[in-house]
Amino acid sequence: MDAFARIPPDWTEKAVHAQEFCCPTCRASTAEAEQVWINRRAPVFTEDHRRKWQEFYQCQCGTVWWAWSSDRPPTTLKKPDTPDPFEPFPGDWMF
Template sequence: MDAFALVPPEWTKSAVHAFDFCCPSCKTSPKEAKNVWLNRRAPVSMGDRRKYQEFYLCECQTSWWGWSDDRPTSELGTK
């Protein structure tokens, strides 16, 4: 699965919006997702920035999405 593919994978069709940026069913972090797809074809402009939908398929088989600017800051960026 290519996270940057132009065509969305089938599992994204049933995705629900997760407001806490984790799986809404089991609360697992997106780092543990089995698959990821980024919707780069429909960005939302926010002034001088853009945000994208990030889709995740959890290990519990729940598909969910969140906005790229809602994703918590990476631990790698703080070192």
């Protein structure tokens, strides 16, 4: 499964919006997901002009859920001064 495929996989059709950034049924983290798809073709712009995307996850418990990329909790896997790979450079548009 390509998380960045242009066409959404069929399993995303039954996704529910998670209020927290984890499976709404079993509370598993994204690292435990069986499949992932990120909808990069339809960004939403926030009040501060940053982009956010829908991230879809198929959990090991069978629940399919999505959340906004901007709701992702902070990570210790990258240094604070490292640019976010999902935030393009100024003027870099993905159409």
